[in-house]
Amino acid sequence: MTEHQPIIEIKNLWKEYGANVVLEKLNLRVMAGEFVSIVGASGCGKTTFLNLLLGTEQASRGDILLDGQPFDPEPSVERGIVFQKYSVFPHLTAIQNVMLGEEFGHSGLGSLLTGRLTGSAKRDARDRAMAMLEKVGLVQAANRYPSELSGGMQQRLAIAQALLKQPRILLLDEPFGALDPGIRKDMHSLIRELWQEQQLTVFMITHDLSEGFELGSRLWVFDKPRIDPQAPERFGAQVTFDIPLNKPGEKQRQFDLVRQSATLASGASSEVQP
Amino acid sequence: MTRIINAQPNRYGRLLLGLLPFIILLVIYIAASDARLAENPSDKLLPSLSSFADAITRMAFEPSKRTGEYLFWADTLASAVRLAMGVGISALLGLVIGIANGMVPYVRSPLSPLVTAISLIPPMAILPILFIVFGLGEVSKVVLIVIGISPVIIRDMQLRTDALPAEQLIKAQTLGGNSWQIILRVVLPQILPRLIEAVRLTLGSAWLFLIAAEAIAATEGLGYRIFLVRRYLSMDVILPYVAWITLLAFMMDYALKRLSLWAFPWYQKAQGGRND
Structure with a gap:
């Protein structure tokens, strides 16, 4: 990988559902190691954008390139995902949840047929899974089922599960939206640590503007620059602000700027979690 | 107060x-x-309680004068085998077809309408066909149970599979699972406890179909006996048989509940530990 090769390159990307334009004319480049926070009002297409990155939806026009290559049209190991909920498997204990990725990825016939490992391969997988649980601070809970874990612990588990596969990009879909403020703070420091330690490239959707500013190295605001009051679905959203966040001192000024942006401010403050 | x-x-x-x-x-x-x-x-x-006791002793603990069998136990065994086969085959069909329908669109498109159509046929209406096709032996009774309850189980399993959060299946794909691995490791273990629930709920119907089939054509079985002795107004036999069937049904239900608790501890925890 050369210095100038972006990990994700988005070229003239459009997403339409019939006459309803959701995203229009997106042209973006993301370098490896960036942490992109994505904010925007409800219904502005940030989830659609994430689904395009994830591969559960396909672009109407344009391309998304990963390391210069077109994406698989379905979810794959290059992309790790943590959803707001339902990211972990309720029938597996924490350690089994993390091991599942190892068991799936293994090239042996046994793994292909039964999705399980045996013998030394299983011990190795277990060790790696345990190391991953240690990173997210869940060793004590290794043998508990998700329903016995708190919301924050479940999200830690989901992160560990995703990181085990060493994805090229990590997608976070409002990962901390359902957590208490105190827990959320812990999760912020955890994800920041993991990001720096593992050199991850992260895309995080959030409805919390300050969270986006605090965590990311770059912030995208999705918004519709043009609105036809007679037909609001006529025009799609674009990235109206693309703010680098690694310059100290700039942050507050930019934060205020985005807050003042009329449509977002009204959207963001009135946005309620479904 | x-x-x-x-x-x-x-x-x-x-x-x-x-x-x-x-x-x-x-x-x-x-x-x-x-x-x-x-x-x-x-x-x-x-009848008085003492005539019940006489009847039970006669049926269960003395060999029949005509055949030398202990009729009560022979009836119980015959019915239990039919019921177990019917319910077992239905559960297996329900599991396989239900998951396939829920997970694989190319299976669902041809099969789902067929299952819906079959589930709307009143099973008792085709009992004569079963007797004609499969004869009066064991097969037709088992098939009646299967036709009666498997569409319900299949549709339930399909709905339960559909109801698994899409997030889980996406996550499993990002972990590198192929379709078969995802079905085997993510879907199947989560559907099994729901299969047990479905079997518990359909056991009543299974008994209904079993007794109906036995009443019409059989040479032994709990339903057969009840309808046979009805001719002699033998309430002293009928009522203990009914109580026995009820007890058997209760024990099966209880055993399935214990099985689910034992085999799928995570399921009860996720359900909030309800104990119904």
Whole structure:
């Protein structure tokens, strides 16, 4: 990988559902190691954008390139995902949840047929899974089922599960939206640590503007620059602000700027979690 | 004063209150039976407890004079085998077709409408066809149970599979699972406890179809016996048989519940530990 090769390159990307334009004319480049926070009002297409990155939806026009290559049209190991909920498997204990990725990825016939490992391969997988649980601070809970874990612990588990596969990009879909403020703070420091330690490239959707500013190295605001009051679905959203966040001192000024942006401010403050 | 909605009976109170209706029913029966027998000692409609005991001894603990079999146990075995085969085959069909329908669009498109159509056929209406096609032997009785309950189980399993959060399946794909691995490791283990629930709920219908088939054509079986002795107005045999069938059904239900608790501890925890 050369210095100038972006990990994700988005070229003239459009997403339409019939006459309803959701995203229009997106042209973006993301370098490896960036942490992109994505904010925007409800219904502005940030989830659609994430689904395009994830591969559960396909672009109407344009391309998304990963390391210069077109994406698989379905979810794959290059992309790790943590959803707001339902990211972990309720029938597996924490350690089994993390091991599942190892068991799936293994090239042996046994793994292909039964999705399980045996013998030394299983011990190795277990060790790696345990190391991953240690990173997210869940060793004590290794043998508990998700329903016995708190919301924050479940999200830690989901992160560990995703990181085990060493994805090229990590997608976070409002990962901390359902957590208490105190827990959320812990999760912020955890994800920041993991990001720096593992050199991850992260895309995080959030409805919390300050969270986006605090965590990311770059912030995208999705918004519709043009609105036809007679037909609001006529025009799609674009990235109206693309703010680098690694310059100290700039942050507050930019934060205020985005807050003042009329449509977002009204959207963001009135946005309620479904 | 405590509101009635907050007043809780204690442990023994609950047990006593649970038994009370049964005791009351029993007392009413004995009183009515005594009254009728006082008027006509050869009355057969409400036999006394002692004639129940005689009948049970005769059916269960003495070999039949005609065949030398212990009829009660022979009937129980015959019915249990039919029921187990019918329910077992239905559960297996329900699991396989239900998951396939729920997970694979190319299976669902041709199969789902067919299952829906079959589930709308009244099974009793095609019982004559089964007797014609499969003869009067065991097969037609098992097939009746399967036709009666498997569409329900299949549709339930399909709905349960659909109801698994899409997030889980996406996550499994990002972990590198192929379709088969995802079905085997993510879907199947989560559907199994729901299969047990579905079987518990359809057991009643399975008994219904079994007894109907036995009533029409059989040479042994609990349903056969009940309909046979009906000709002699033998309430002293019919009522113990009905009680026995009820007890068997209850024990099967209880065993399945314990099996689910034992085999899928995560399921009960995720359900909030309800104990129904």
